[in-house]
Amino acid sequence: MNSTARERLAALLVNDVKKSGFSAGRTAPTGDLHLEVQGVGTIQLPVSQAQARQLCAISRPARYGQGERTLFDKRVRDTWEVPKTRVKIDKRRWNQTLGPVLDQLKSELGFPVSSQLRVEFHSMLVYAPGQFFLPHQDSEKDDAMVGSLVVGLPSAFTGGALEIRQGAETVTYRGSKKSLSFVGFFSDCQHQVKPVTSGYRVVLTYDLLAVSETLQMPGEVDSELIGKLAGCLEEHFGTPDAPEHLVFLLDHQYTPRALSWSRLKGADGRSATLLEAAAERADCEVVLALVDVHETWSAYESEPPSRSYRHSRYNAIEGDGEDYDVEELIESDITLHAWIDRSGTRESDLALFVGDNEVCASTPSQSLEPYSSEYEGYMGNWGNTLDRWYHRGAVVLWPRHRAFVVRAEASPTWAIDTLTAQIHTGNLEGARNMATALAPFWDREAGRVTTGAFISSALSVAQLIEEPELAAMLLGSFHLEMLNHTHAKTLSALVDSYGEAWMTTLVAQWSPVRRQHYSSTSESTAAWIATLPQLCEALNQAGGAGATAARLLLATAKSWTCKAIESGLKEPSPSRRRQRLTDLGLPVAALLRSAVIVGADSIRNELIALMCSGGDGVLDCAIAVLQTTPPTHWQITGLQLVKAYVRFTVEGLLAVAQRGDDDWSIPLPPGCRCDLCSTLATFLGDPTQTQLEWPLRQDGRAHVHHRIDASELPVTHQTRRTGRPYTLVLTKTDALFERERQERYRLETQLAWLDGSSEITNPG
Ligand SMILES: O=C(O)CCC(=O)C(=O)O
Numbered sequence: 001m002n003s004t005a006r007e008r009l010a011a012l013l014v015n016d017v018k019k020s021g022f023s024a025g026r027t028a029p030t031g032d033l034h035l036e037v038q039g040v041g042t043i044q045l046p047v048s049q050a051q052a053r054q055l056c057a058i059s060r061p062a063r064y065g066q067g068e069r070t071l072f073d074k075r076v077r078d079t080w081e082v083p084k085t086r087v088k089i090d091k092r093r094w095n096q097t098l099g100p101v102l103d104q105l106k107s108e109l110g111f112p113v114s115s116q117l118r119v120e121f122h123s124m125l126v127y128a129p130g131q132f133f134l135p136h137q138d139s140e141k142d143d144a145m146v147g148s149l150v151v152g153l154p155s156a157f158t159g160g161a162l163e164i165r166q167g168a169e170t171v172t173y174r175g176s177k178k179s180l181s182f183v184g185f186f187s188d189c190q191h192q193v194k195p196v197t198s199g200y201r202v203v204l205t206y207d208l209l210a211v212s213e214t215l216q217m218p219g220e221v222d223s224e225l226i227g228k229l230a231g232c233l234e235e236h237f238g239t240p241d242a243p244e245h246l247v248f249l250l251d252h253q254y255t256p257r258a259l260s261w262s263r264l265k266g267a268d269g270r271s272a273t274l275l276e277a278a279a280e281r282a283d284c285e286v287v288l289a290l291v292d293v294h295e296t297w298s299a300y301e302s303e304p305p306s307r308s309y310r311h312s313r314y315n316a317i318e319g320d321g322e323d324y325d326v327e328e329l330i331e332s333d334i335t336l337h338a339w340i341d342r343s344g345t346r347e348s349d350l351a352l353f354v355g356d357n358e359v360c361a362s363t364p365s366q367s368l369e370p371y372s373s374e375y376e377g378y379m380g381n382w383g384n385t386l387d388r389w390y391h392r393g394a395v396v397l398w399p400r401h402r403a404f405v406v407r408a409e410a411s412p413t414w415a416i417d418t419l420t421a422q423i424h425t426g427n428l429e430g431a432r433n434m435a436t437a438l439a440p441f442w443d444r445e446a447g448r449v450t451t452g453a454f455i456s457s458a459l460s461v462a463q464l465i466e467e468p469e470l471a472a473m474l475l476g477s478f479h480l481e482m483l484n485h486t487h488a489k490t491l492s493a494l495v496d497s498y499g500e501a502w503m504t505t506l507v508a509q510w511s512p513v514r515r516q517h518y519s520s521t522s523e524s525t526a527a528w529i530a531t532l533p534q535l536c537e538a539l540n541q542a543g544g545a546g547a548t549a550a551r552l553l554l555a556t557a558k559s560w561t562c563k564a565i566e567s568g569l570k571e572p573s574p575s576r577r578r579q580r581l582t583d584l585g586l587p588v589a590a591l592l593r594s595a596v597i598v599g600a601d602s603i604r605n606e607l608i609a610l611m612c613s614g615g616d617g618v619l620d621c622a623i624a625v626l627q628t629t630p631p632t633h634w635q636i637t638g639l640q641l642v643k644a645y646v647r648f649t650v651e652g653l654l655a656v657a658q659r660g661d662d663d664w665s666i667p668l669p670p671g672c673r674c675d676l677c678s679t680l681a682t683f684l685g686d687p688t689q690t691q692l693e694w695p696l697r698q699d700g701r702a703h704v705h706h707r708i709d710a711s712e713l714p715v716t717h718q719t720r721r722t723g724r725p726y727t728l729v730l731t732k733t734d735a736l737f738e739r740e741r742q743e744r745y746r747l748e749t750q751l752a753w754l755d756g757s758s759e760i761t762n763p764g
Pocket residue numbers: 125133138150162191193203205311
């Protein structure tokens with residue numbers, strides 16, 4: 001007995017839907033097939049060896065697809081393909097056989113009676129002895145394509161079986177000596193043609209397309225079943241802490257383009273129809289969705305991996321084949337990616353995680369063909385693992401009275417658009433109620449949407465809703481880095497509506513300082529600050545409280561930058577420290593310009609004082625600020641002072657006497673002062689000693705290594721592994737002299753540049 005309502009719902013659907021296969025075969029007499037190949041003539045059925053050889057003579061080797069490319073590789077596909085333009089078929093007569101066969105295949109593949117299958121000729125193939133096609137999947141090159149049809153022409157051959165696999169199940173089709181043999185299968189099945197051992201195998205291949213509505217009207221007979229399904233839905237959603245959704249995984253996999261209510265594959269159409277009717281009775285909303293199932297299994301390699309391909313008619317990927325024995329499911333997660341509701345409205349870009357207690361299926365993912373899989377050798381906790389990904393279709397349901405919340409959680413963009421529409425139709429009270437319902441999850445869900453359109457709409461909804469707390473809730477998850485000059489008017493209106501204190505709290509919440517990102521992860525903050533002058537300009541022009549908003553943003557950007565400089569100065573690696581501080585030149589320059597724009601003199605003065613505060617690193621930053629600011633702006637931004645200071649400092653550095661050719665002393669930068677470090681400092685500081693042999697235990701050696709490497713000193717360290725303890729051999733290198741030469745050259749270049757620039761700023 002299945003315990004949960006959702007499991008009972010899945011069981012009801014399994015029992016109802018006639019067990020239809022993923023492939024189906026038929027034979028038919030040859031009478032209606034009149035086939036002519038230019039250069040060979042009318043093809044006599046059964047195909048003789050002689051005519052088969054003639055066909056090979058006018059053919060070319062068939063290609064296969066992989067990714068975006070179409071490839072030719074005889075180790076994957078070795079088949080002759082008759083050029084399509086040479087093949088002529090009397091369609092009218094052929095349809096007399098093809099039509100009824102398609103009807104039979106349709107029912108065996110589980111399509112409802114009301115649907116229609118259509119075919120499009122794809123190719124004529126000839127397999128000579130030894131030829132084959134390795135396992136692959138045909139990709140859907142047309143939205144309506146659901147599978148492939150292979151029509152085998154009668155001929156005498158052995159081998160060449162067509163094997164179709166669906167998960168653990170393989171069905172083999174061998175063709176016929178006297179009749180036409182038809183095999184239809186879905187495009188989510190892997191299939192292969194085994195090598196022909198004698199004679200010739202000749203086939204026509206077709207794309208199989210589903211046309212017209214595949215959803216049925218549920219019949220009277222279904223009423224009882226629909227009642228039971230509706231009962232399951234009511235029970236599933238009935239408890240106070242019930243899950244938000246019910247996700248029924250369909251049997252087939254779909255590409256985003258192919259997913260549609262009217263083109264469900266096989267029995268999926270019937271399941272969807274029944275669930276839709278049940279949803280109606282249980283007052284639920286229903287959508288057709290695309291879910292990604294990701295499963296991690298513990299696994300081991302059973303034999304050396306072979307390759308398999310998603311063949312395209314023109315797209316291909318590698319699969320895992322049957323080369324791993326899977327043991328136990330370690331974890332599985334399911335994400336909803338897109339859906340289409342009954343009115344045909346599509347929501348893409350969803351990223352909704354679905355809990356285990358929301359999912360049911362009549363076929364476990366494991367017995368489908370994964371879209372992609374990856375085998376990892378020993379992974380620590382789990383030994384070897386096999387990861388598999390499936391793109392499954394699903395029917396997703398939720399109670400109608402929860403519709404707004406469910407849809408809003410899945411798509412914050414939709415939620416904001418809906419609120420906007422409510423406000424515009426004058427239903428402010430309704431919009432406020434809706435916004436209130438968003439509060440429990442809004443921070444989490446809205447935080448992952450960063451599109452410009454979403455930010456703009458959310459900012460205006462927050463203003464139009466005329467409720468400070470709701471407005472702050474709606475915008476709470478934003479980051480400063482999302483704002484640009486197009487938001488100036490709304491930002492200014494927000495300060496007008498809710499006041500400066502409200503905005504101050506919000507900006508603090510948006511601030512990167514709160515996230516404490518000052519280093520390599522903060523490029524986006526630095527890049528945003530570089531655009532701040534434009535935003536400040538726009539805010540100034542917006543009038544009203546725009547200037548207030550600009551000053552708030554500027555102050556936050558300034559504190560981030562000062563913290564980033566502080567953090568950069570603490571960077572132990574000299575080369576990384578120089579890089580980080582040089583990179584901060586751009587935001588500092590932008591802050592200075594912004595300060596001028598909004599008239600924030602104190603911020604400007606503070607930054608100028610900071611740039612003139614000495615120290616190695618700050619000098620690098622100050623030079624970068626000068627280099628990124630046009631000299632014509634130096635006066636107004638206060639950078640004249642910085643220029644003078646830099647000039648003075650650089651001259652001072654250059655005035656220090658150059659290192660003598662025999663001076664090997666190296667200062668050890670401040671840091672640890674343990675006994676080992678003082679021995680190290682003494683050796684380094686000695687102008688004549690270039691090598692030190694130092695018997696030292698392992699932990700001591702590690703400490704000294706670390707000290708030398710962290711400061712990037714021009715000293716090599718080697719361990720001589722004889723005696724006890726081993727001996728650490730430290731050797732000063734020539735890089736000491738070379739680096740100082742380069743550093744002087746750099747300073748001289750900077751000085752020359754500064755002098756050159758001042759001519760521009762002080763004409764005459
Ligand atoms: O030759 C066959 O039966 C199948 C050929 C095939 O798989 C293909 O053309 O994609």
